[in-house]
Amino acid sequence: MNVTICNPLLRTPLSLIVDDSCPVINLAYYWIQQRHAWKARHQPNIPPDRWEGDAAQLKKIPPTIPADFAWEWAEWCWENGVKGKFSLIPYPAGVGRVDEGFPAQVFEKSQTHEYQSWLRIYREIIWPNFDLTPEMLTHTAVVDLKTFSLTEEWEQVEWVDPPVDNRLTDYIITAMEMLNSVGIPCEGVTSPGAFGKRQEAAYSKAVLAASQEVNNDPRPFYFLWLKHDELPDVPIWHADKEKGIAIASIVACAGDWFGGWTGYDLGNADRFITEDGQGGRLPPILEKELPCVLVGHWPGFYFNGEKLGFDILKTVKSRLDNYDPDRTKTLWMKTSEIGHYWMAREFTDVTILEEQEQINLYTQFPTANFTLVIDAPVRHIQVNGWDLREVHSRRDFQRDTFLCEGKHTYVAFDLEIGETKLVVTV
Template sequence: MNATVCNPLLRTPLSLIIDDSCPVINLTYYWMQQWLAWRPRHRPDLPPARWEGNPIVPKLSRTIPVDFAQKWGEWCGEQGIRGKFSFVPFPAGQGRVDQGFPDHPRHLLADWLKLTKEILWPHFDLTPEMLTHSHVVDIKTMSLTNQWEQVEWYDPPVEPLTDYIATAMQLLKNVGIPCEGVTSPGAFGKKKEAAYSKAILDAALRVNNNPRPFYFLWLDDQRPPSVPLWHVQKEKGIAVASIWACAGDWFGSWTGFDRGDPDRFITEDLQGGRLPAVLAKELPCVLCGHWPGFYFEGEEFGFNVLKTVKRRLDAYDPDRTKTLWMKNSEIAHYWMARELSDITVGGASAPRGSRDGDVPPTMPDRVTITTKFPTDSFTLKLGECAARRVQVNGADLRQVATRRDFRSGAFLVEGRDTFVAFPLKEGVTRIETHA
């Protein structure tokens, strides 16, 4: 018998990342206004962005209604979509999530927090997208500086990084949201990823006592995606995971007025687009979109693109045996367990009362897993083992006949192989199979 770690429940992870989302305000409007004031004075060497001069820019909405967020979140919940939703804690410096937005009615923030916790959080990780997603903040005074998080802090100063990220995490914790990770605003930290990821880990330990955070920094719609792990301390159960998006924002763009195209994700015949190629390789398939593009100034264009993409993904996987929607943190924890657990296939343990050399033909085979990285739905292929009974730490798993019915706490026999799935706990797990 041999043991191989498979994708969770033999399905390829799907996940939806939402960037630039924050309570009450439309981040894009304030970001653009600040950029238009900042660039000519501080970085005249930078060429004008393609959106500068567009007559729609000064007409953009200052807010994105909580009613839209509720409709969007409820639909995602009904569809089983999971992923990551940014919750920028001091968006564009317009107000802190733990203090309110002076230019907007106070009840709007309360409504947003209620909606976020009750409807979004069950299906999406909530993360800061650093503090403002525009200007860098002097965290001693909480005032805006002339630097930008995604410009100068593309190559950030290392010394203040941990405190800066910890401040963003703390603002969310102040409103009852201990985050599982962070989102990079633009290219924040990209030039010093080793130091940046270490700062994320240190901040997560300090603020939330979280030894296994994740972060979203990279989007690559050409190369195969991966889940790199940084700063691993295997014996302590410590690591930080980088979640890569494999598809660009083809919903409605961060501007909120550039139209997307569902065919770039997956075509109507289910053959073209980025997603089928990634899914065929059984690699984590993480989509990325920006919140203003889903709202699209009330037209909900990006939301409709998402509905089309979801309908096509359902047609691609009609019996739900190929794909599994997961939060970013769930993917991170699974990959940590997959790569950092010790798995040994040992000889059978003799039944009580048997003598050495007197091994009955029904004697069980054993797999032992030792890990500091727990995860849900840990899935193993036990090769050359057609089991009639499987036990995990002495508890029987339920046998199922098809992949459609394969769930955590079950085992499935296909030919000469047995697949098992169960919650992997920290410590030692023993699997026994009976032929």
């Protein structure tokens, strides 16, 4: 009898990452404004690169994104089963701290109500389906933690190669603590741009240390990489198998082809998946049953009030539904759930006691919907003394069930810390 760990519920993970999101503020407006001001101070004779945005477009970009749109977007995701990661930048563009509210001199008085509405939407509608993470502190200039003033360094420029001492850990701790102050403990972090990319080992270690200190979370994740020319994976860093400590790198494979980070660079649904379900980046990844993580940016979904990036998301979701009409191929997951599953997949010991018709598992890495395949037809299965229910189709296959297909049996259950005992009757 052989046992293999499969994808959760025999389905390929799907996830949507939303970057550059924060209450009230349209980050693209302030990012372009501040970056061009920096260029004028430091590189007056060098024209801005394309990645630095087009200042001429600023007149089209509203400085705020209303809570009503956040509600509409989040409600649609909830109703359509879309899950993933959603940023909450703690001190967006240095304009206002989420743990202190935004200063009245920056916004109209009515924006105080908008700010409170935004926080409610984060907690009540977005959080159930999306991990909420800091995207470090400002997503623009690096903050001097002693004075909380903005420096001339940028988080995604100079801190691509960040200091690898306590300053990096303290910086991440500060971001996490600010989210905690508004009742949102995070499950990981998002890199603003290429923050930390040249020091990934030190960066991931700092995120892990910060997560343990602030949230007592030994198994966080971080999002840093978007790779269009490689097959995606879920690399695990700094693992201590016996203590159940590790950090997962969530690697995205597609985007941003919604509305761009600027909110004026419109994408195309065909780049994700074509109408016939055959072309685009996603189908070949899905066919290989690898985690399929899409990336979008909040200003691009809003698209200066036209919501064109949101429309592309709706089209992509509709095409994915057509690709998997009976929901047996794909499973929308939070990014933290993907990280936890891949940790369990890598660090769970499986012992087969064939004569006793028993399978013993041991792990310090719990996860939901842990799925095994046994290369034998099975008539009955118990997990820790609990009888699992037999189902007869992949559509009905869910946690605490088993499914026989020919000479193979699939079994799914929530994996807990410690020992799990499966007793099978063949």
